[in-house]
Amino acid sequence: MKVAPRFGPGHRVLVTGGAGFVPSHLVDTLVARGCTVVALDNFVTGSKDNVAHLHDKPNFTLVEADISDGLPTHHPALAERFDAIMHMASPASPTDFATLPVEILRVGSVATLHLLDRAVADGARFLMASTSEAYGDPKEHPQRETYWGNVNPIGVRSVYDEAKRFSEAATMAYHRYRGLDAAIVRIFNTYGPRMRPDDGRAIPTFISQALRGEPITVHGTGNQTRSICYVEDLVRGILLLLDSTETGPVNCGTEHELTMRQLAELIVSLSGSTSEVTYVTRAADDPEMRRPDLTLARELLGYEPAVAPEDGLRRTIEHFRERLG
Numbered sequence: 001m002k003v004a005p006r007f008g009p010g011h012r013v014l015v016t017g018g019a020g021f022v023p024s025h026l027v028d029t030l031v032a033r034g035c036t037v038v039a040l041d042n043f044v045t046g047s048k049d050n051v052a053h054l055h056d057k058p059n060f061t062l063v064e065a066d067i068s069d070g071l072p073t074h075h076p077a078l079a080e081r082f083d084a085i086m087h088m089a090s091p092a093s094p095t096d097f098a099t100l101p102v103e104i105l106r107v108g109s110v111a112t113l114h115l116l117d118r119a120v121a122d123g124a125r126f127l128m129a130s131t132s133e134a135y136g137d138p139k140e141h142p143q144r145e146t147y148w149g150n151v152n153p154i155g156v157r158s159v160y161d162e163a164k165r166f167s168e169a170a171t172m173a174y175h176r177y178r179g180l181d182a183a184i185v186r187i188f189n190t191y192g193p194r195m196r197p198d199d200g201r202a203i204p205t206f207i208s209q210a211l212r213g214e215p216i217t218v219h220g221t222g223n224q225t226r227s228i229c230y231v232e233d234l235v236r237g238i239l240l241l242l243d244s245t246e247t248g249p250v251n252c253g254t255e256h257e258l259t260m261r262q263l264a265e266l267i268v269s270l271s272g273s274t275s276e277v278t279y280v281t282r283a284a285d286d287p288e289m290r291r292p293d294l295t296l297a298r299e300l301l302g303y304e305p306a307v308a309p310e311d312g313l314r315r316t317i318e319h320f321r322e323r324l325g
């Protein structure tokens with residue numbers, strides 16, 4: 001079923017984390033559609049550079065604030081009501097789990113509550129960026145939205161997994177009991193331009209290492225899998241959900257499942273690198289396999305990912321080549 005855009009010219013959209021990797025691509029599309037977009041960010045893992053090209057657009061405003069401290073309602077851009085609020089802010093790399101644990105817990109809990117209250121007050125549609133991490137180290141494969149997950153509540157990943165699960169619970173409570181028009185998207189591993197070369201996640205790390213001719217650091221045996229999604233496909237899926245009246249949760253990603261060893265070898269080959277693959281220690285609770293069941297996204301939203309891993313990785317490698325000089 002084709003979903004017609006619900007948010008366009010004349011609509012005000014708040015995007016938290018708007019200067020981050022995925023959110024900045026969402027912001028680009030919403031600005032191009034003619035929405036009035038306010039991006040709110042504290043730049044903990046994002047960068048002004050990601051939205052610098054929108055600086056002169058009259059329908060775009062970037063506001064610096066930590067939403068865990070509450071919404072900066074004194075700012076003129078926050079004074080008027082929003083038609084949609086997209087809660088995209090959160091550090092997302094497993095390396096951040098150790099360096100920003102409390103920040104991650106706060107942005108996935110108190111910040112979510114601040115935004116839910118604002119969405120109810122404004123009568124806005126609220127979209128929450130959840131994650132495949134909600135499934136933990138899954139015992140069901142591929143993962144359907146009906147699966148409750150296998151999360152270690154006190155493990156090293158729990159600051160992220162449990163904060164996202166709390167955000168989902170809070171979003172559903174506001175939807176059930178406070179009449180909130182809500183949507184939850186469970187995002188699977190996404191990559192593309194504007195990822196930080198040093199953010200610690202597999203794809204930017206492997207590409208940076210390949211371009212520098214350094215050893216590719218595969219964790220463990222490299223037999224663990226992820227299903228990788230080019231950011232363009234993810235953004236289309238998220239906006240299909242925003243524009244619908246569905247609540248979800250809905251998985252978004254691709255079925256392109258690769259082992260980390262295959263991923264490392266593919267990146268070396270596509271970048272024409274001479275790097276060797278090396279095997280280093282793997283972190284605790286690292287999920288063994290991950291692939292979304294996309295039936296709901298297809299049936300409810302007409303979502304279909306289109307970019308093959310080779311194409312998306314080539315584009316990302318070119319972006320990193322320019323950035324790394």
Ligand code: NAD
Pocket residue numbers: 016017018019020021022023040041042043044045046047065066067068087088089090091092107111129130131132186187188189190191
């Ligand atoms: P990112 O780090 O590039 O973007 C997150 C943005 O949020 C950054 O700009 C950061 O500065 C901002 N932010 C964090 N805490 C904040 C706070 N307290 N106040 C204001 N701004 C804050 O990461 P990303 O990969 O683009 O992820 C975006 C969202 O998508 C996150 O919510 C993440 O959990 C979710 N997600 C991403 C993936 C993926 O593969 N990229 C997978 C699952 C879920």
Ligand code: UDP
Pocket residue numbers: 093094189200201202203205206217218219220224226260282283286287
């Ligand atoms: N990984 C790796 N080498 C790295 C970074 C990550 O082998 O330099 C592995 C990691 O152990 C995990 C997979 O790649 O099994 C995906 O990790 P990433 O941090 O990209 O995302 P996750 O799905 O774990 O959030």
